[in-house]
Amino acid sequence: MIRVNFSKLLAKQPIKSLIExxxxxxxxxxxxxxxxxxILWGEFNQHSPYQYPITVNETVIGYIYGETKVQIIAQILNYLVQQEFQKKNLAIETLDKYEEINFLYDISSKMSTSLTLEEIIDVVIEETKNLLxxxxxxxxxxxxxxGELEIFSxxxxxxxxxxxxIRSIEGYVLQSGKEEIINDVNEDPRYIYEGTMIRSLICVPLKVCNETIGVIKVSHTQPSNYTTKDLKLFTALTSQAAAAIQTAQYYNKLKDYSETLEQKVAERTQELEQANQELQKANDKLEYLAIIDGLTQVHNRRYFNQYLVQExxxxxxxxxxxxxxxCDVDYFKLFNDHYLHQAGDDCLQKIAQVMQDVVKRPADLVARFGGEEFAIILSNTNELGAARVAQKIRLEVEKLKxxxxxxxxxxxxxxxxxIATTIxxxxxxxxxxxxxxxxxxxxxxxxGRNRYCLYAFRPKQF
Structure with missing residues (x-):
C-alpha cells in the first residue's frame, strides 16, 4: 500500500517556504x-473556528486549523499531497514494468532455444516456481x-x-479465452471435482495470433491468495510459452512430413509462411542474445572475436x-569445488560488474573469454593506460572480499x-x-598470481 509521509512532506524546503x-x-x-x-506546524488553538482535512486516496492523513481563508492553504496542501501520492505510484508502476521486461527478456532467451514440448514444459515449470x-x-x-484434448503433466x-x-474451469477458459484466478474452488460453482485435491488455481489460455491452442493450469491443495500481479506475470510467461509451443508443433510437423514434403507443399504453404515469420522473429531475438553472455551479462567470446577484428x-x-x-580468476576451480557452482556463478557476476564499472569508454569492450576468463579490449590505449585499468580492476575485485x-x-x-599492446x-x-x-x-x-604482467609485443616471436 502506498503511503504519503505528511510530516516529511511538510519538512521539504520548497513546501515549507510556500506555506510560510x-x-x-x-x-x-x-x-x-x-x-x-x-502538531506538525504552528501552535494548536482550541478556539480555531475551522478544521479542514488533508486527504490522499480518500484517507485522512492530517488536518489544518484556522480561519476561513485557511481553506486556500488546505486546498493547496491537498493538491501537493495528491501529487506526492501520484509520484510514488508512478515510481512503483515503473519498477514493476522494469521487472516485467527483465522477466520477459529472460524467458524469451530460454524459450527460443526450446524445440520440443518437453523442453518448453520444463522451462515453464521452473519459471513458474519463481512466480507462484x-x-x-x-x-x-x-x-x-x-479433435482431442491432450493433457501434459x-x-x-x-x-x-x-x-x-473440456470441462470445469479449464473448459471455461479454453472456450472464453479469458484467464481465471480462483483462490478457493469451493466458492466457485463452475468448478467440477475431478478426484484430485484442489483448493485454488490459476488457469490461463495459450494464445497465438488471437487463437486459443490450449490452457495452462496451476493449482494448489490449499486456499491461496493469488493476486492480479501474479496473474499478469504468469500470463506473460504463458504468452511466450504459447509461441514456443506452436513453433515446436511446426517443427514436429516438418519432421513428420519430411518424406512427403513435396506433396504437402500446396496445402501447407500458408502455415509455413506464418511459421517462417515467427522463426524470423525468434532468430532476430537470438541474434541479439547471441552477443551477450547469459550469466555475466557482458559480451560473449563470439562478439569479442568480431569486435577485436573490427577495432x-x-x-x-x-x-x-x-x-x-x-583476466583469470585465481584458483577458481578450487573455489567452485569448495563453495559449489551457485557461489561460483555469483562470483563471476560480481567480477564482471566490477569490470563494467571500471571500463566505461564507448569504444572499449568487456567480454567473457571462457569459463573464469575475461577479456578487455582497450582502443586508443598504450601500455601505461592499460596497466592502470588492469590495476584498478585487480584492486576493485580485492575490495569485494x-x-x-x-x-x-x-x-x-x-x-x-x-596485458599486450601494439599498433x-x-x-x-x-x-x-x-x-x-x-x-x-x-x-x-x-x-604468484594476484597481479598483472605486461608482455612486450614482438610479432616476429609468434
Missing part, C-alpha cells in the same frame, strides 16, 4: 496536525487434427501425456595503439591479468595480440 509565504500573504495563523492530532506457490501444473493442448521427472475432455582494422588505419587484457579458503595467494578471490599493421593478425596477452597472463600466474 501563504500564511504571511493571508495575514493569518495556522496549525497543522497529522491524523492523530500530533503451487502443488501441480498441467498443460492442455487442443489437437485440431484429432510432469510426474517423477517425466512428462506424461493423457487424453481428456584492429580501424586502429590500423588510424595508426593508434590497441591494448588487450586477459569474496572469501576463498583454498586460494594459495590470498584469503579472498583475486585476479591475474596479462596494428597489415602484416600481423589480431590473433597474435591474444597470444601475447595470454603469455603475459601466464607470467602473472607463474609470479
Amino acid at each position: 509565504g501563504l500564511v504571511q500573504e493571508l495575514a493569518t495563523s495556522i496549525c497543522i496536525t497529522d491524523a492523530q492530532n500530533k 506457490d503451487f502443488s501441480q501444473i498441467s498443460f492442455m493442448l487442443l489437437n485440431q487434427k484429432k 510432469k510426474q517423477q521427472g517425466k512428462v506424461i501425456k493423457t487424453q481428456g475432455t 584492429w582494422r580501424r586502429l590500423m588505419r588510424e595508426r593508434q595503439s590497441l591494448s588487450l587484457i586477459l 569474496i572469501p576463498h579458503a583454498l586460494s594459495q595467494c590470498s584469503e579472498y578471490v583475486t585476479l591475474s591479468l596479462g 596494428p599493421t597489415p602484416d600481423i593478425s589480431s590473433e597474435r595480440l591474444i597470444l601475447a596477452a595470454d603469455k603475459a597472463l601466464y607470467q602473472a600466474k607463474n609470479m
Whole structure:
C-alpha cells in the first residue's frame, strides 16, 4: 500500500517556504496536525473556528486549523499531497514494468532455444516456481487434427501425456479465452471435482495470433491468495510459452512430413509462411542474445572475436595503439569445488560488474573469454593506460572480499591479468595480440598470481 509521509512532506524546503509565504500573504495563523492530532506546524488553538482535512486516496492523513481563508492553504496542501501520492505510484508502476521486461527478456532467451514440448514444459515449470506457490501444473493442448484434448503433466521427472475432455474451469477458459484466478474452488460453482485435491488455481489460455491452442493450469491443495500481479506475470510467461509451443508443433510437423514434403507443399504453404515469420522473429531475438553472455551479462567470446577484428582494422588505419587484457580468476576451480557452482556463478557476476564499472569508454569492450576468463579490449590505449585499468580492476575485485579458503595467494578471490599492446599493421593478425596477452597472463600466474604482467609485443616471436 502506498503511503504519503505528511510530516516529511511538510519538512521539504520548497513546501515549507510556500506555506510560510501563504500564511504571511493571508495575514493569518495556522496549525497543522497529522491524523492523530500530533502538531506538525504552528501552535494548536482550541478556539480555531475551522478544521479542514488533508486527504490522499480518500484517507485522512492530517488536518489544518484556522480561519476561513485557511481553506486556500488546505486546498493547496491537498493538491501537493495528491501529487506526492501520484509520484510514488508512478515510481512503483515503473519498477514493476522494469521487472516485467527483465522477466520477459529472460524467458524469451530460454524459450527460443526450446524445440520440443518437453523442453518448453520444463522451462515453464521452473519459471513458474519463481512466480507462484503451487502443488501441480498441467498443460492442455487442443489437437485440431484429432479433435482431442491432450493433457501434459510432469510426474517423477517425466512428462506424461493423457487424453481428456473440456470441462470445469479449464473448459471455461479454453472456450472464453479469458484467464481465471480462483483462490478457493469451493466458492466457485463452475468448478467440477475431478478426484484430485484442489483448493485454488490459476488457469490461463495459450494464445497465438488471437487463437486459443490450449490452457495452462496451476493449482494448489490449499486456499491461496493469488493476486492480479501474479496473474499478469504468469500470463506473460504463458504468452511466450504459447509461441514456443506452436513453433515446436511446426517443427514436429516438418519432421513428420519430411518424406512427403513435396506433396504437402500446396496445402501447407500458408502455415509455413506464418511459421517462417515467427522463426524470423525468434532468430532476430537470438541474434541479439547471441552477443551477450547469459550469466555475466557482458559480451560473449563470439562478439569479442568480431569486435577485436573490427577495432584492429580501424586502429590500423588510424595508426593508434590497441591494448588487450586477459583476466583469470585465481584458483577458481578450487573455489567452485569448495563453495559449489551457485557461489561460483555469483562470483563471476560480481567480477564482471566490477569490470563494467571500471571500463566505461564507448569504444572499449568487456567480454567473457571462457569459463573464469575475461577479456578487455582497450582502443586508443598504450601500455601505461592499460596497466592502470588492469590495476584498478585487480584492486576493485580485492575490495569485494569474496572469501576463498583454498586460494594459495590470498584469503579472498583475486585476479591475474596479462596485458599486450601494439599498433596494428597489415602484416600481423589480431590473433597474435591474444597470444601475447595470454603469455603475459601466464607470467602473472607463474609470479604468484594476484597481479598483472605486461608482455612486450614482438610479432616476429609468434
